[in-house]
Amino acid sequence: MPTTAPTFEIIEYAPEYHDDFRRLNHEWITRYFELEPADHLTLGDPQTHLLDPGGFILLARAEGKIVGSGALLHNPADHSWKLAKMAVTSQMQGRGIGFGLCQAILDRARTMGVKRVELVSNHILLPALHVYRKLGFREIPLGTVMYKRGTIRMAVDL
Template sequence: MDNYTAADLEIIEYAPQYHDDFRRLNHEWITRYFELEPADHVTLGDPQTHLLDPGGFILLARYQGAIVGSGALLHNPADGSWKLAKMAVTDQMQGRGIGYALCKAILDRARTMGVTRVELVSNHILLPALHVYRKLGFVEVPLGTVMYKRGNVRMAVDL
């Protein structure tokens, strides 16, 4: 059961004024479990160039006026693939269904854009995140080559 009301939670579009929130949320979860890698600094330092300009988008979860979650859909024009990335919910708000709501909103929007498959890379120690992904239909697929040292599981969902 969700532990928030619709009046308290909004899923909103990323805008430049939320850049610090986006970076903070991702720094928070990455440094809690792993360490920031060069690719993190690049992507989080300039989401416009690395996430938005290639055709992707970022959504944010705003709870009672505060930005508490983020998620992105990345497009790779070279091979046409789409990846769910930069999913984060601040520690004190985890376990309330916010990550699920955010991820569902990203997948719903991907469907409206005509995206047919979304992949993600995660880590087996992130059990709550993996649970959310499975609940939304993601299944494990072969890992292949990954950009981040922390990535040890790849999942995909056909939309």
């Protein structure tokens, strides 16, 4: 008998979800890499480092629990937008949650008039790279990145 993936909903970040946001990102980062100073800043105070500059965070909720997160960061200095802090708890991976979150973030970015979104990832994160490519992201020159774990830069024009 085929199993059905649990349904999930995309919700807006609110301060009461801060611990979930931090937990999800801490979980995936420490599984593959190590937390870096920029992670501590962003995860410790998303209001100041993500929301106040004009970005937003979306969360995925399934079975009453927060199981995924993703953010769109705005850099007012160069007017760039970056997809970041994408995370889906390991027990819920492979069910379309990451794709749904990314799609919702890109849809919101389009409504905001954002023309291009970039991201930095790592070549070992094959499922994530597959999702990004499926959503139209293409590899661009890496350039300077703020995370040691960053080995690939991608962009999508909206």
